[in-house]
Amino acid sequence: MLPIVxxxxxxxxxxxxxxxALRKTPARVVHTIGIVTSGLTLLGAxxxxxxxxxxxxxxxxxxxxxxxxIGAAYRVGVDGISLPLVLLSALxxxxxxxxxxxxxxRPHAYVVLMLIxxxxxxxxFTALDAILFYVFFEVSLVSMYFMIAGWGHEDxxxxxxxxxxxxxxxxxxxxxxxxxxxxxxxxxxxxxxxWIEHPPLTGTGAMLALxxxxxxxxxxxxxxxxxxxxxxxxxxxxxxxxxxxAGVMLKFGTYGLIRFALxxxxxxxxxxGIIILIFGVVAALYGAFAALAQSDxxxxxxxxxxxxxxxxxxxxxxxxxATDPAVRATALxxxxxxxxxxxxxxxxxxxxxxxxxDRAHTREMDHFGGLLKVVPxxxxxxxxxxxxSLGLPGLAHFPAEFQIFLATLEVExxxxxxxxxxxxxxxxxxxxxxxxxxxxxxxxxxxxxxxxIREVLALGPLLILIVLLGIAPAWVLDIIHQTTVTLxx
Amino acid sequence: MARDLxxxxxxxxxxxxxxxxxxxxxxxxxxxxxxxxxxxxxLxxxxxxxxxxxxxxxFSxxxxxxxxxxxxxxxxxxxxxxxILLARSELGGSDREGTVYVLVCLVTLGSLLLSGAGDTMLxxxxxxxxxxGSFALVAYPRNDAATEAAMKFFVFASVTGAxxxxxxxxxxxxxxxxxxxxxxxxxxxxxxxxxxLIAVTVGxxxxxxxxxxxxxxxxxxxxxxxSIAAYLSVVPKIGAIxxxxxxxxxxxxxxxxxxxxxxxxxxxxxxxxxxxxxQNNIVRxxxxxxxxxxxxxxxxxxxxxxxxLAFKSIIIFAAAYAAMNLGAFxxxxxxxxxxxxxxxIGRKNxxxxxxxxxxxxxxxxxxxxxxxxxxxxxxxxxxxxGFTWLTVVAILNSVLSLAVYLRIIIPMYQxxxxxxxxxxLSAPAPMPLVRLVWRxxxxxxxxxxxxxxxxxxxxxx
Numbered sequence: 001m002l003p004i005v006x007x008x009x010x011x012x013x014x015x016x017x018x019x020x021a022l023r024k025t026p027a028r029v030v031h032t033i034g035i036v037t038s039g040l041t042l043l044g045a046x047x048x049x050x051x052x053x054x055x056x057x058x059x060x061x062x063x064x065x066x067x068x069x070i071g072a073a074y075r076v077g078v079d080g081i082s083l084p085l086v087l088l089s090a091l092x093x094x095x096x097x098x099x100x101x102x103x104x105x106r107p108h109a110y111v112v113l114m115l116i117x118x119x120x121x122x123x124x125f126t127a128l129d130a131i132l133f134y135v136f137f138e139v140s141l142v143s144m145y146f147m148i149a150g151w152g153h154e155d156x157x158x159x160x161x162x163x164x165x166x167x168x169x170x171x172x173x174x175x176x177x178x179x180x181x182x183x184x185x186x187x188x189x190x191x192x193x194x195w196i197e198h199p200p201l202t203g204t205g206a207m208l209a210l211x212x213x214x215x216x217x218x219x220x221x222x223x224x225x226x227x228x229x230x231x232x233x234x235x236x237x238x239x240x241x242x243x244x245x246a247g248v249m250l251k252f253g254t255y256g257l258i259r260f261a262l263x264x265x266x267x268x269x270x271x272x273g274i275i276i277l278i279f280g281v282v283a284a285l286y287g288a289f290a291a292l293a294q295s296d297x298x299x300x301x302x303x304x305x306x307x308x309x310x311x312x313x314x315x316x317x318x319x320x321x322a323t324d325p326a327v328r329a330t331a332l333x334x335x336x337x338x339x340x341x342x343x344x345x346x347x348x349x350x351x352x353x354x355x356x357x358d359r360a361h362t363r364e365m366d367h368f369g370g371l372l373k374v375v376p377x378x379x380x381x382x383x384x385x386x387x388x389s390l391g392l393p394g395l396a397h398f399p400a401e402f403q404i405f406l407a408t409l410e411v412e413x414x415x416x417x418x419x420x421x422x423x424x425x426x427x428x429x430x431x432x433x434x435x436x437x438x439x440x441x442x443x444x445x446x447x448x449x450x451x452x453i454r455e456v457l458a459l460g461p462l463l464i465l466i467v468l469l470g471i472a473p474a475w476v477l478d479i480i481h482q483t484t485v486t487l488x489x
Numbered sequence: 490m491a492r493d494l495x496x497x498x499x500x501x502x503x504x505x506x507x508x509x510x511x512x513x514x515x516x517x518x519x520x521x522x523x524x525x526x527x528x529x530x531x532l533x534x535x536x537x538x539x540x541x542x543x544x545x546x547x548f549s550x551x552x553x554x555x556x557x558x559x560x561x562x563x564x565x566x567x568x569x570x571x572x573i574l575l576a577r578s579e580l581g582g583s584d585r586e587g588t589v590y591v592l593v594c595l596v597t598l599g600s601l602l603l604s605g606a607g608d609t610m611l612x613x614x615x616x617x618x619x620x621x622g623s624f625a626l627v628a629y630p631r632n633d634a635a636t637e638a639a640m641k642f643f644v645f646a647s648v649t650g651a652x653x654x655x656x657x658x659x660x661x662x663x664x665x666x667x668x669x670x671x672x673x674x675x676x677x678x679x680x681x682x683x684x685x686l687i688a689v690t691v692g693x694x695x696x697x698x699x700x701x702x703x704x705x706x707x708x709x710x711x712x713x714x715x716s717i718a719a720y721l722s723v724v725p726k727i728g729a730i731x732x733x734x735x736x737x738x739x740x741x742x743x744x745x746x747x748x749x750x751x752x753x754x755x756x757x758x759x760x761x762x763x764x765x766x767x768q769n770n771i772v773r774x775x776x777x778x779x780x781x782x783x784x785x786x787x788x789x790x791x792x793x794x795x796x797x798l799a800f801k802s803i804i805i806f807a808a809a810y811a812a813m814n815l816g817a818f819x820x821x822x823x824x825x826x827x828x829x830x831x832x833x834i835g836r837k838n839x840x841x842x843x844x845x846x847x848x849x850x851x852x853x854x855x856x857x858x859x860x861x862x863x864x865x866x867x868x869x870x871x872x873x874x875g876f877t878w879l880t881v882v883a884i885l886n887s888v889l890s891l892a893v894y895l896r897i898i899i900p901m902y903q904x905x906x907x908x909x910x911x912x913x914l915s916a917p918a919p920m921p922l923v924r925l926v927w928r929x930x931x932x933x934x935x936x937x938x939x940x941x942x943x944x945x946x947x948x949x950x
Contacts, residue, residue, distance in 0.1 A: 023839070069945040070798075070866070106836075131865070135856040142855055150902060157899060161892075168891055172884040179869050179880070 239354020284310025514587025600728025638712025656688015
């Protein structure tokens with residue numbers, strides 16, 4: 001059988017090597033290589049999707065020995081939690097390449113970094129070996145650092161440095177936890193499947209490993225009070241970088257929370273469940289309130305990410321606390337679906353803010369007004385994405401958040417105060433729409449051009465999927481549910 | 490006797506190389522001396538391969554042919570070769586060029602003796618042999634800076650060497666033997682064992698530039714030619730670290746030696762990186778970074794006898810460190826010693842910029858590069874030995890190290906117009922040998938990261 005997971009995983013890297021070899025080619029060719037490579041990768045991900053997942057454990061496993069002396073191997077595969085994330089990553093990268101096809105500043109280096117980042121992202125979601133996971137996890141960090149430092153806005157050096165140091169500080173505890181799990185397993189191995197099947201640590205060891213992992217994933221997600229790098233990184237990152245950062249890389253945190261923390265130290269996670277739940281609730285509410293205070297559109301969207309990721313933490317904590325398997329599956333279904341919805345919606349919103357900035361060179365809400373009449377396609381797209389982001393029924397976030405809240409009511413009804421977050425986000429998006437798009441157009445924006453073909457191509461698929469996922473989430477939920485219903489912990 | 494000599498073929502090859510190269514130098518044929526050195530080092534490396542897997546000792550147990558000493562040859566001989574290529578590029582054509590090659594090989598021989606030492610006298614011999622050559626190499630340019638650096642180096646080495654010999658006399662008094670393997674007899678007299686341990690730590694700690702015995706290193710590296718600094722930061726350091734491993738594996742546990750080593754490790758890592766944060770001369774920055782990296786080696790030393798990963802991690806990290814550190818120094822040689830010389834270099838020269846980023850990120854321990862695999866194994870070894878707190882400190886220092894190395898990386902990618910300093914009118918002439926060295930180092934830095942199994946699979950413990 002064709003090793004389609006590995007092909008999908010390394011296609012972008014091959015593309016990157018090709019671009020490196022063609023140092024003298026013009027920018028158009030380089031961008032075409034980027035689009036074609038990521039398009040092929042998307043096809044690979046769709047192929048993986050068509051092969052589906054197993055009800056028991058992981059599917060589509062490909063492996064060979066890497067460092068047998070210490071029990072590390074190249075092991076990749078997917079289950080119902082990782083497969084949707086792979087598809088989401090492949091899609092977002094493809095659209096990002098289309099969106100940024102007009103970059104003229106060092107296009108070679110840009111495309112190479114983006115393609116390396118794509119391999120790192122897909123690798124993080126498909127790795128079944130802890131070392132391999134860590135390698136991809138860190139490579140993504142390095143490429144994102146150069147992305148922000150090289151193509152960001154005014155204060156990019158400081159933001160990139162802060163991003164790199166903060167997230168490296170965040171990810172090193174994971175290394176400790178991995179070493180702890182490795183030394184606890186018998187025989188010593190880095191095989192994540194074995195760690196999930198037979199959690200290697202118990203008691204205090206498991207709790208310490210869990211604390212280390214929670215720290216890592218809390219920084220990555222990010223959860224209040226570890227979120228301070230996020231607004232700085234987003235504000236300075238180029239639009240394409242923001243889309244990938246929010247749409248794909250934040251999911252490393254929540255994916256790791258489920259894959260590592262919940263699955264490898266389940267008992268400790270259950271013991272700490274209430275505390276994790278409180279962190280989730282606080283993060284969701286804090287993100288909403290902080291977003292309310294922003295006048296910069298990009299910061300606003302960045303803080304709503306903190307809010308939406310907070311719901312995922314709540315969902316995972318509820319799943320750990322639940323005793324009824326059906327409720328647990330509902331909570332996890334909601335959490336995983338929320339990751340996908342957030343990728344699509346926030347991806348669209350960052351594209352839109354980027355498009356606005358390209359035209360107006362500002363992101364301050366107060367500088368705009370009445371844009372709906374000037375740039376109707378851009379305006380209505382923003383309205384749609386914003387409504388999706390605030391959780392309107394019929395759009396992508398609703399089915400996910402609904403399931404999370406449903407399970408929360410079953411298990412820990414007090415925690416439902418998190419639903420206040422929805423009210424606040426509704427308020428802040430309505431205010432943003434009012435200020436930017438409604439009212440009488442300011443004359444200085446009258447000449448603003450509406451979306452061009454390139455931008456429509458980048459944005460369109462996301463908007464279609466946002467509606468599709470809102471009306472008929474079953475095609476994704478079926479895959480997720482196959483795994484969540486069988487998880488035992 | 491014949492059996493013993495057969496095990497010593499690599500060392501004998503190095504010695505013969507020294508003799509023939511010296512003859513060539515006396516005949517005023519520096520190129521011939523270079524050719525002899527290169528061929529001799531290659532041959533000695535090749536002759537080491539059959540020894541892989543050996544675990545024995547020669548000359549009544551005074552010299553060990555084991556995993557550590559065999560791998561020391563496999564790492565240090567090629568590293569010496571690369572350093573000699575750098576020296577040829579920097580010092581080639583100068584007066585007494587051939588003596589550089591001779592002295593470098595002599596220091597390497599001393600470092601090899603250290604890494605296989607099974608006897609306290611051999612420790613002393615190795616330390617002196619590698620020391621004497623080093624002073625002369627640092628003083629080679631014969632200018633004020635170099636002379637001052639060599640003088641500091643010499644005084645420091647003499648004092649620490651004397652302390653070590655003094656302390657070793659206690660061990661001899663306690664055991665009645667100079668063999669390291671007899672140190673276990675000291676388990677009833679921990680005070681005596683501890684006195685000797687402190688003395689050995691002083692002697693080897695100076696050679697490995699561990700805090701608080703590091704003061705000579707930044708000055709010596711700065712005063713010496715860059716190629717010599719690169720060499721001193723790799724070969725004698727690794728020799729001393731391996732010697733420390735040879736000593737502690739025979740020390741009784743009740744001396745508390747792991748704690749002593751752990752404290753020195755914390756001091757070296759933390760002080761090294763903190764001091765590196767404020768350097769503006771890249772050679773000094775790399776000197777402090779090499780002090781910190783020596784601290785990381787000690788994570789493997791504390792796990793000696795307690796974890797099967799201990800020696801594996803030290804060896805892998807030694808190979809990784811040799812590749813990435815030589816690579817970084819080679820690029821400094823090509824680019825310049827000041828931080829300003831690096832501004833914009835990543836945009837002007839893509840390949841060299843990428844290579845420097847890879848070396849620096851590898852030094853910081855970012856996967857999938859060589860430094861990551863080495864540090865990862867070191868962390869595993871020290872957790873396995875019950876030193877989780879030490880690993881946590883090492884991990885925090887890794888964050889600090891990234892801040893240090895980013896100080897070089899950030900200006901490399903700044904747009905040229907951001908810098909106030911005008912670009913030098915005449916760019917330095919291309920240096921093909923230096924380029925060869927950093928390319929080889931680059932391949933090894935990536936290769937050891939991705940295929941550490943090729944080394945691990947050959948190690949028997």
